[in-house]
Amino acid sequence: MTNGPLNRKLRMGLVGGGQGSFIGKVHSIAACLDNRAEVVAGAFSSNPERSKASAPDYDVSSDRAYGSYTEMFEKERALPEDQRIDFVSVTTPNHTHFEIAKAAVEAGFHVVCDKPMTFDLSEAEQLAQTVDNSPGVFALTHNYTGYPLVRQAREMILSGELGEIQAIRANYIQGWLRTRLEESDQKQASWRTDPSKSGAAGCFGDIATHAYNLGRYMTGLLPESISCHLRTFVEGRQLDDYGTSVIKYQNGGLGTVTASQISHGRENDVTIEIDGTKGALQWRQEEPNSMLVRCNGEPHKLYTRDPNAPFMNASGQAACRLPSGHPEAFFEAFANIYTAAFDAMIVHAGGETVEPVNTVYPNVHDGVEGMLFIQQAVASSQQDGAWLPFQCERARR
DSSP, X not given: OOOGGGOSOEEEEEESOOTTOSHHHHHHHHHHTTSSEEEEEEEOOSSHHHHHHHGGGGTOOGGGBOSSHHHHHHHHHHSOTTTSOSEEEEOSOHHHHHHHHHHHHHTTOEEEEOSSOSSSHHHHHHHHHHHHTSOSOEEEOOGGGGSHHHHHHHHHHHTTTTXXXXXXXXXXXXXXXXSOGGGGTOHHHHHHTOHHHHOSOSHIIIIIHHHHHHHHHHHOXXXXXXXXXXXXXXXXXXXXXXXXXXXXXXXXXXXXXEEESOOTTOOSEEEEEEEESSOEEEEETTSTTEEEEEOTTSOOEEEEOOTTSTTOOHHHHHTOOSOTTSOOOHHHHHHHHHHHXXXXXXXXXXXXXXXXXXXXXXXXXXXXXXXXXXXXHHHHHHXXXXXEEOOOTTOOO
């Protein structure tokens, strides 16, 4: 598949994703799923030997497997324009996102960054300023926004089919940290429970940000204030492993976000329910190809992911790859973030200005809002659930 005026695949440089990584491989698969990009370079590890050892996993030549992201940016910029990378994917732990993403933007590359965007709000605001001063594309992989029925619901809500939105209930429930898995040197558990690498929040930074972002993306409601209670139920753990928050929205609506990593038997159970004056809907990530819509006095409607059905709107149809009945899930949703970012990169390549705020893909402004969500949730919890202001100047509308 070609990419508009470029008439070629986009060239991807991956930071992170070395042997033992989870999310780096997901990024590469998602980016390449539609044959619009290929991984041609990487700083897969800060250890040069480990980086080179990981290169065959991505079919990258050893001379473009770099020992650091700074080396990759410097040497890639020195290559002829028809060889160097077009964009950088940042797939490292939270505390390294800022320095890598900022350097990539300053080097003139488009960026796709994993979430949460930075270590804290100050870094997020600095990064956003850097992006503002750049003409390039910056996408954030809140990947659950890529599911076809999430896109379907968003268009339905924003067009008024559910009426005025009054309530959002978003949950992300896991159970993998019921015990102190981090004591076994399990890589994912170790850094996610370490405040020096994860940031001020554990569970709430890692997964509650997804649940909050999903509600914002689907409804467009702007937050006003937040009250939160976080808990660390596993003795000896340094960061929260459970929490719940209440959010007041500027239109008078209420939202709740609950996240857990200590609920027995739960895997990646993201659920969202949205109540409007004309109807309500419910969607669950572990069963992503169906969505329930209810209206008093009418039979409940079960929407299925069917790109050929007349009930599917343009946004939902555009996010589908397969006919109905063939399940699409995590990789395809992740790929939809990349696809939307690629479309923007093509617009940029054609000399046009890229829309910076109200994009189909989550962007740097969503990243700033996500970091403000974490900061205010933690601060509220430290004050026994006190109501704190939660208004982000960079919020998407």
